[in-house]
Amino acid sequence: MTAEQTSPVLDVRGLVKHFPTGKRDQVVHAVNGVNFSIRPGETLGMVGESGSGKSTIGRTVLRLTEPTAGKIAFQGQEIAEMPMAACRPLRADMQMVFQDPWSALNPRMKVRDLIAEPLLLHTKMTRGERRDRTDELAGRVHLSTDFLTRYPSDLSGGQLQRVCIARAIATNPKLIILDEPTSSLDISVRAGILELLAEIKQQTEAAVLFISHDLGTVRLISDRIVVLYLGKIVEYADADAVFEDAAHPYTQSLMSAHLPANPKAEIRRHVLEGEVPSPIDMPSGCAFHTRCPVAIEDCRRTEPQLEAAGNNTHQAACLRILDGKNRID
Amino acid sequence: MPSETTSMALREVTAEPEFSLWQRIIGLTRRSPTAAVGLGIILFFGMLALMAQYLMPHEPELVYAERVLHPPSSEHLFGTDGNGMDIFSRVIYGARFGFGIAIPAVVLALVIGIPVGLWTGYRGGMVDEALMRFFDGLRVFPSIILALAVVAATGQSLINVVIVLGVLDSPVFARVVRSEVLALRSSVFVESAIAAGNPTWRILFIHLLPNAIQGAMAQTAVRAAWAVRISATLAFLGIGIQAPTPEWGAMIRQGAEFMISGQWWVALFPGVALILLVLGLNMFGDGMQEILNPRSRAEK
Amino acid sequence: MNLLQVRDLETHFISRDIDNRVRIAHALNGITFDVEEGEILGIVGETGAGKSLTAQSVVGLLRPPARIVGGQVRFEGRDLLTMSEDDLNAIRGNDIAMVVQNPRTSLDPLSRIGDQLIRIRRAHSESSEAEARSRAVEMMTAVGIPDPELRLSAWPHELSGGMAQRVLIAMALMNEPKLLIADEPTTGLDVTVQAQILELLRDLVTRMNMGAIIITHDLGVVANFCDRMAVMFAGGIVETGTVGDVFENPAHPYTSNLVDATPERLKIGRKAVFGGAPPDLYNLPDGCHHRDRCRFAREECSTPPPLREVGLKHVARCHFAGELPETAQ
Numbered sequence: 007m008t009a010e011q012t013s014p015v016l017d018v019r020g021l022v023k024h025f026p027t028g029k030r031d032q033v034v035h036a037v038n039g040v041n042f043s044i045r046p047g048e049t050l051g052m053v054g055e056s057g058s059g060k061s062t063i064g065r066t067v068l069r070l071t072e073p074t075a076g077k078i079a080f081q082g083q084e085i086a087e088m089p090m091a092a093c094r095p096l097r098a099d100m101q102m103v104f105q106d107p108w109s110a111l112n113p114r115m116k117v118r119d120l121i122a123e124p125l126l127l128h129t130k131m132t133r134g135e136r137r138d139r140t141d142e143l144a145g146r147v148h149l150s151t152d153f154l155t156r157y158p159s160d161l162s163g164g165q166l167q168r169v170c171i172a173r174a175i176a177t178n179p180k181l182i183i184l185d186e187p188t189s190s191l192d193i194s195v196r197a198g199i200l201e202l203l204a205e206i207k208q209q210t211e212a213a214v215l216f217i218s219h220d221l222g223t224v225r226l227i228s229d230r231i232v233v234l235y236l237g238k239i240v241e242y243a244d245a246d247a248v249f250e251d252a253a254h255p256y257t258q259s260l261m262s263a264h265l266p267a268n269p270k271a272e273i274r275r276h277v278l279e280g281e282v283p284s285p286i287d288m289p290s291g292c293a294f295h296t297r298c299p300v301a302i303e304d305c306r307r308t309e310p311q312l313e314a315a316g317n318n319t320h321q322a323a324c325l326r327i328l329d330g331k332n333r334i335d
Numbered sequence: 336m337p338s339e340t341t342s343m344a345l346r347e348v349t350a351e352p353e354f355s356l357w358q359r360i361i362g363l364t365r366r367s368p369t370a371a372v373g374l375g376i377i378l379f380f381g382m383l384a385l386m387a388q389y390l391m392p393h394e395p396e397l398v399y400a401e402r403v404l405h406p407p408s409s410e411h412l413f414g415t416d417g418n419g420m421d422i423f424s425r426v427i428y429g430a431r432f433g434f435g436i437a438i439p440a441v442v443l444a445l446v447i448g449i450p451v452g453l454w455t456g457y458r459g460g461m462v463d464e465a466l467m468r469f470f471d472g473l474r475v476f477p478s479i480i481l482a483l484a485v486v487a488a489t490g491q492s493l494i495n496v497v498i499v500l501g502v503l504d505s506p507v508f509a510r511v512v513r514s515e516v517l518a519l520r521s522s523v524f525v526e527s528a529i530a531a532g533n534p535t536w537r538i539l540f541i542h543l544l545p546n547a548i549q550g551a552m553a554q555t556a557v558r559a560a561w562a563v564r565i566s567a568t569l570a571f572l573g574i575g576i577q578a579p580t581p582e583w584g585a586m587i588r589q590g591a592e593f594m595i596s597g598q599w600w601v602a603l604f605p606g607v608a609l610i611l612l613v614l615g616l617n618m619f620g621d622g623m624q625e626i627l628n629p630r631s632r633a634e635k
Numbered sequence: 636m637n638l639l640q641v642r643d644l645e646t647h648f649i650s651r652d653i654d655n656r657v658r659i660a661h662a663l664n665g666i667t668f669d670v671e672e673g674e675i676l677g678i679v680g681e682t683g684a685g686k687s688l689t690a691q692s693v694v695g696l697l698r699p700p701a702r703i704v705g706g707q708v709r710f711e712g713r714d715l716l717t718m719s720e721d722d723l724n725a726i727r728g729n730d731i732a733m734v735v736q737n738p739r740t741s742l743d744p745l746s747r748i749g750d751q752l753i754r755i756r757r758a759h760s761e762s763s764e765a766e767a768r769s770r771a772v773e774m775m776t777a778v779g780i781p782d783p784e785l786r787l788s789a790w791p792h793e794l795s796g797g798m799a800q801r802v803l804i805a806m807a808l809m810n811e812p813k814l815l816i817a818d819e820p821t822t823g824l825d826v827t828v829q830a831q832i833l834e835l836l837r838d839l840v841t842r843m844n845m846g847a848i849i850i851t852h853d854l855g856v857v858a859n860f861c862d863r864m865a866v867m868f869a870g871g872i873v874e875t876g877t878v879g880d881v882f883e884n885p886a887h888p889y890t891s892n893l894v895d896a897t898p899e900r901l902k903i904g905r906k907a908v909f910g911g912a913p914p915d916l917y918n919l920p921d922g923c924h925h926r927d928r929c930r931f932a933r934e935e936c937s938t939p940p941p942l943r944e945v946g947l948k949h950v951a952r953c954h955f956a957g958e959l960p961e962t963a964q
């Protein structure tokens with residue numbers, strides 16, 4: 007079964023999310039018309055600077071926050087406008103791991119109960135069956151069963167993140183969203199968690215959305231990558247293509263800012279001028295035109311759409327792909 | 336995000352070891368001697384209440400007709416009252432009323448106040464607004480007058496006193512729980528609980544409650560002191576519990592009549608007992624609040 | 636002569652427990668390193684390794700219960716540890732400048748950027764207000780702040796994280812320091828901003844022929860921006876050498892784990908043996924402090940390992956440095 011032949015687990019079309027600001031007729035344009043889909047067994051990496059809307063997309067897709075507009079099809083079922091209560095049974099099939107494991111677990115619950123909670127909520131397992139399954143899950147995330155009777159405050163960051171992962175895979179979900187799962191962990195435990203995620207990825211047929219601003223990590227884990235800038239997807243391609251053959255000027259500069267842990271890597275750095283504009287006053291046309299080194303007059307007016315750049319699995323939203331002047335070096 | 340590494344290091348340094356009950360009590364006397372003294376007083380009265388039948392030299396309502404208003408003596412340590420009953424025994428027995436009213440009243444206040452605080456804090460909106468305004472309104476009235484009116488209207492029984500005190504005191508708990516929930520409801524673990532598929536009732540009672548209850552618990556001793564005081568005041572005013580029930584407030588009311596004629600002991604001893612217990616509860620309560628209140632803790 | 640020479644620096648946290656017994660946390664245990672003019676030394680290590688403490692000890696910014704109990708810190712040949720407080724103050728903020736993590740908390744929220752820059756200049760030299768102001772504009776330009784004249788009157792809260800960090804660097808440069816110490820200068824900033832700041836730092840070091848120390852937990856930062864590196868573990872430096880040498884031939888098992896755990900080198904499925912609790916600083920193990928986490932540990936390791944030279948100016952504190960099997964599991 008190849009990924010291309012199966013229908014997507016998650017299909018997001020035209021997703022928009024605006025947050026109110028204190029003032030009337032002013033909103034934060036957190037997500038502005040985003041389309042992507044993830045097939046079973048596929049890991050989609052999502053990169054972008056902080057504030058580019060990554061977490062908001064993850065939370066909106068899981069209906070933890072209400073979308074402003076757009077369609078979210080989960081296993082073919084439209085869930086964007088479903089009442090919250092009706093979403094609850096679906097949550098057995100879509101789970102999330104959060105960035106900061108210290109705050110993502112109820113401090114008053116024992117680790118065993120935390121891992122078993124999704125089972126309690128979504129299955130008819132007996133107490134004994136839940137026990138067995140919890141032990142098994144602890145094994146799968148390489149967490150000693152000694153920790154099951156402890157409280158979260160007794161565990162280290164890496165161990166807590168293992169608990170969160172065990173919790174997320176407990177019901178064999180079809181979609182797992184990982185929002186910066188290694189970003190707040192110390193360097194000494196990051197590798198272990200990445201290995202675990204890679205292992206789990208191999209074991210399941212779940213669709214995975216892997217959100218991170220750490221480019222090295224994303225490349226390691228993802229099959230395909232979307233690059234966000236100000237709540238819009240600017241590039242959507244295979245992981246290696248994004249790193250080696252970025253088409254969008256923003257992606258090119260982002261990749262050149264990446265610092266691989268290799269002193270021999272040859273990097274031509276294209277340091278961007280200025281800062282990311284405020285998502286309250288979005289630039290017109292191409293949102294990147296205020297910083298783009300190859301912008302032309304038309305970029306202020308025309309909003310580029312995702313179009314094939316190179317082969318048909320590689321898409322980018324830049325007006326200058328047409329005339330081939332999209333390279334910033 | 337910018338201070339990830341700092342907060343990580345902090346977490347490691349501030350991890351607190353588990354303490355046994357005994358170590359906690361020793362710790363309490365160190366951290367707050369006031370609370371320890373208060374706890375001692377409460378335990379003393381608690382023992383009186385529990386062991387009253389062994390400690391009382393006389394039956395509390397036995398009338399010694401020939402010994403009316405006798406001053407303190409070796410036979411009647413605190414003297415006798417206007418009915419010829421032994422005040423020492425009655426003061427001991429009265430501890431049962433103190434706890435017997437305060438504990439169920441506080442429990443009732445918790446049972447009403449906590450769910451209200453959880454719900455309004457989590458949901459917010461109109462209901463929350465309306466309820467909080469209503470609670471504010473309640474606070475404008477002196478509670479004693481409200482209690483007086485309601486007990487007078489609903490009938491004078493011990494049960495009614497307990498219910499009225501419990502209901503009147505529930506907003507205090509609703510408020511503390513609500514403010515905790517307001518701070519917690521957008522926390523990541525609550526979002527994580529929603530993402531896992533928890534229904535609202537589980538979010539409220541399994542996830543929020545255990546994390547939001549500390550403030551309310553810290554208030555219980557102080558609110559118990561309030562209940563003891565108000566119930567005694569009601570009895571003193573002749574509402575609720577009536578003489579010759581050996582309740583301190585009722586005893587003080589009876590003794591007040593004899594103050595002028597010089598039989599000071601009738602009112603003095605139940606009065607001292609009442610003040611002591613209220614003081615003990617307050618001292619303990621204040622100490623607990625200081626220890627449990629995260630802010631004062633952080634400053635340590 | 637080296638610009639900065641640190642020899643056997645030892646810093647302890649000395650406190651008393653409940654029963655009034657003295658407790659000593661051996662937070663730094665014999666730190667030795669040099670910084671030369673025109674070079675950047677990277678200090679890496681996991682959280683709690685003692686990186687910040689090293690910087691604070693060097694510049695004399697320790698607060699009780701931390702205390703330097705041994706060693707030497709020589710700056711241009713003068714021992715900072717035995718110097719009078721007045722002499723030290725004259726050097727600190729003048730010849731030695733420090734940039735710390737979390738720029739927002741390091742700026743005085745109640746004075747304008749310009750005033751803070753001018754104040755620091757005039758505290759250490761007898762320059763006039765106007766002179767100091769023009770120097771401030773010059774430094775703001777040097778760190779890439781647009782409209783420097785205008786920004787002088789900005790308040791700290793009006794700055795983005797990246798801008799605030801630039802201002803801090805400008806502040807550190809006001810008195811033409813000979814040594815710049817930057818403690819996690821880009822942690823928490825986005826990669827594009829990080830690249831901007833580090834490029835800037837590197838440029839300044841070369842141009843002004845300063846010496847610099849960059850403290851980080853990101854090996855990418857070290858690989859791309861430092862000349863030499865020192866790897867810290869449990870309050871000790873376990874390896875020093877040029878960045879190229881250390882990445883290519885890590886001589887200490889800890890370093891080799893650290894390098895292998897980066898996304899670039901991580902081989903999924905190889906099961907990196909890394910991580911685990913650091914040793915208890917109150918109760919350090921005899922012999923090598925890395926023993927409990929070391930996969931090569933054997934009998935000899937219960938005696939303190941010597942500093943072994945494995946190459947030109949490439950040393951590691953391990954009995955078997957340079958003789959470790961390539962891929963022992």
Ligand SMILES: Nc1ncnc2c1ncn2[C@@H]1O[C@H](COP(=O)(O)OP(=O)(O)O)[C@@H](O)[C@H]1O
Pocket residue numbers: 025026034035036054055056057058059060061062063285
């Ligand atoms: N609850 C909220 N209310 C208002 N603005 C928000 C809220 N959550 C996120 N935002 C804004 O939406 C934008 C996208 O945020 P986020 O999705 O968290 O970005 P990322 O995860 O990529 O860092 C940011 O500008 C952020 O300030």
Ligand SMILES: Nc1ncnc2c1ncn2[C@@H]1O[C@H](COP(=O)(O)OP(=O)(O)O)[C@@H](O)[C@H]1O
Pocket residue numbers: 340344348648660662680681682683684685686687688689700916
């Ligand atoms: N007051 C203290 N008492 C005892 N140990 C402390 C104290 N403050 C910090 N430490 C310890 O000192 C060590 C060094 O910390 P630090 O230099 O901040 O590490 P890094 O910057 O490498 O993350 C840490 O292990 C920390 O736990």
Ligand code: SF4
Pocket residue numbers: 254255256292293294295296298299300301302305310323324325326
């Ligand atoms: S559309 Fe124009 S501004 Fe946008 S990235 Fe392409 S060239 Fe730059």
Ligand code: SF4
Pocket residue numbers: 887888889923924925926929930931932933935936940952953954955956
């Ligand atoms: S001395 Fe022994 S324990 Fe220490 S790093 Fe070397 S091999 Fe490992």
Ligand SMILES: [Mg+2]
Pocket residue numbers: 060061062186
């Ligand atoms: Mg985010």
Ligand SMILES: [Mg+2]
Pocket residue numbers: 340686687688
């Ligand atoms: Mg530090």
